Amino acid sequence: MAEIVIEWDRERLLVVRGRGVGQRVELSLAEELPRSENSGDTLDIVQHLRQLFPGGGEKRRLPATVVFPRQQVTVHRVQLPPVPDADVPDLLRMQAALKLTVPVETVSMDFTPLPLQPGAATRDVLLVTVPNEQLTLVRRTLADAGLDLAEARVSGYCVAQLLESAGLLRDGANGRGVDVVAVMRRDFLELTFLRGRTVLFSHSGASWTAADAIERTLRAELSRARMSAADVVGDQKIDRIVLVGAHEITSAVTDQLSARFDGAVIERVDPAVLVTTVGAGLAVDVVAAAGALLSGVGSGVQAIDFANPRKTPPKRDLRRVKVLGGALAAVVLFAGVWTYRQGRIADLTRKKGRLDTENAEIRELVEAGGKDLEWAEKIGRWVDRDVEWLDEVDRLRKLMPGTDRMFVDNFAFATVQQGGVGLMTFDAWAKTESEINDLSRRLAEAGYRVKPYETDVRPAAASQEYQIKVKMELVLPEGREAGVVAESAS
Structure with missing residues (x-):
């Protein structure tokens, strides 16, 4: 498990270092690194990362996890035949070639299976993709800074892992209801739809511009997210809305929001309860990165990892066994043929010996008569x-x-x-x-x-x-x- 996590946004990087302690995440480092307008210019980022982590180098790279916000990735629901789990990766890649609007070779992808519906003729998976050039840029930047890309995660799944570690996710939801987790950051809103511990959809939207617009902005983004989720996973009834943000932000949302969304229960979570951070005001901003620090802990949330995507299990190569089996069969067959041949040679040798003996006896019997001997010689020549x-x-x-x-x-x-x-x-x-x-x-x-x-x-x-x-x-x-x-x- 990497102790270094970097949330890689378009305008800035959030760099944290820490570990999970019980139901909390303790951070020993939390830094915000701005990005230049030229996204391909990473020289300043490399220099900052080298200053933060001087222990990394060419010979000994420190493992690091990168978290992509929702706006950096695309999400698709893909329907597959009811095939075994081992066959899903290959079949999904073929379906992705038809589903995606860009060539499948230009993106990195991973997926999570959605809950199986009883009696359904198909099974659904949530396909998440990121451009290859983006992942290559991240990998190259980390390598220049003496870091190694260990995982490439997605923020919504990391937030779900953090809430699960704190015991804030329900063990099971009913067949139709979902929970919506709203991370209320100062730069954007991120909404994640969950059923139990399964991420069904995630959405990213603009943040508020004034304090009196917090509830209105949240309501608008929830409506947009619900419509987008309906296109992907179908219409879902919202049972609970979990607001993750500072107290003064979440308290600005009234219970009137519940009436607009199926009478959902509204719960407010202060990120300071989940994350102990060293940077003032960064607690809500680093919840996704903090959740990524829990990737090595046993979790029921199935996560996305572009650096280590799900693949078809390698099939056992039985060619060597077949070759050895064929060679053994050939040896056994050769031994059988050799034994049979030697037996036949011995049998024919015995017969020849008997014939030679009989021939010698005949020669002795006809030795007395010349004509008889001449005919015996002719008979011998006939045989030979x-x-x-x-x-x-x-x-x-x-x-x-x-x-x-x-x-x-x-x-x-x-x-x-x-x-x-x-x-x-x-x-x-x-x-x-x-x-x-x-x-x-x-x-x-x-x-x-x-x-x-x-x-x-x-x-x-x-x-x-x-x-x-x-x-x-x-x-x-x-x-x-x-x-x-x-x-x-x-």
């Missing part, structure tokens, strides 16, 4: 001559140059019964004839028998760069011939 054509294609790929120089197509495979010779034919396209000859040389060195071929100048359909075509026929190297029965595929 199983060609894996995909392996042959892979071996051919390794012997070929890159596809930027040559590519092949139209594979055909066959085995010839006589001698079990394995054959492979394919079409090859190359950019030059030398690359065809180089491939033929590599195949011969690898053990393939390359049958004579003739090149043909015929560009490939895939690319005109490949000009030379040849149809090659290979005989597999010794030891990789096909079985006895002829077969072919492409």
Whole structure:
């Protein structure tokens, strides 16, 4: 909770420092700083703030709360579908883009939910905005003075917190009645409409010009505020009017005011009872700033804070959990596949061992007869001559140059019964004839028998760069011939 509060008005700044003590606020500092006509010129303000708070600096900034009077902000009621509280901030921002008369990117906003009406098909919130340039100016000025903007509040909500701390707010009002708190300052009137501890609307108006015009001015501003509130939150019956001001000011308001406003009960509160201040005559002026000093105390008043607006709660990022879960599932799957593969290898190894044993026994049995032995050898060759054509294609790929120089197509495979010779034919396209000859040389060195071929100048359909075509026929190297029965595929 910041101990420094600055009420940032157009014509002056009210700077206070203090703390809450029980139901009162004790101020150790209360200063009024005038502003120059050029609102953007903050050099004098920075110098005054540095004199008041010399402990602040670039490395250690003192936290400060800024309070904007009602005339510095705008208030709108926005109706939303009955969505959960967590979804309100995002939905409200979309609605604000339609509701506001300025681009939503040019304002800072916060909101407070209004009481839910039983059986209502919608829920209402009170949207409060302030220009971004105003908030930026405040933040920059405080930073130059060695202060840090901790909160950016609105005066009406701060006054409600001060009255709540003093026990002057009713625990609950009826469904239609409202209380109106009138802060009667010498420079302006500020009226806040409350139901229980919920701020429904606030209004700022001109102050009186003479002592005999106090009641007339208050009556006129109350009428204007009631009409404005009706446009925002609907027509409201006024049950109570709380006048906050010096005794000589509030006593000038007679009970005739009650007859004009639904027979409302009029209560008068001396700000000196709420705030102990060091500046003469400043008690009523600093009630909003004093209420802001109670922001860290548990309060039932939901406040506006532009520096820390309500936002949608961050959703838990489950992507890492999903990635880890996927990785774990992949590991488990790999382990299962590996175990199955190892089991299959072991099973096939055992079968191969049995077949090798049986084959050895057969060889021993036919060793005595030459013809029988010859046929046994042929049978053995039958078993051993199983060609894996995909392996042959892979071996051919390794012997070929890159596809930027040559590519092949139209594979055909066959085995010839006589001698079990394995054959492979394919079409090859190359950019030059030398690359065809180089491939033929590599195949011969690898053990393939390359049958004579003739090149043909015929560009490939895939690319005109490949000009030379040849149809090659290979005989597999010794030891990789096909079985006895002829077969072919492409």
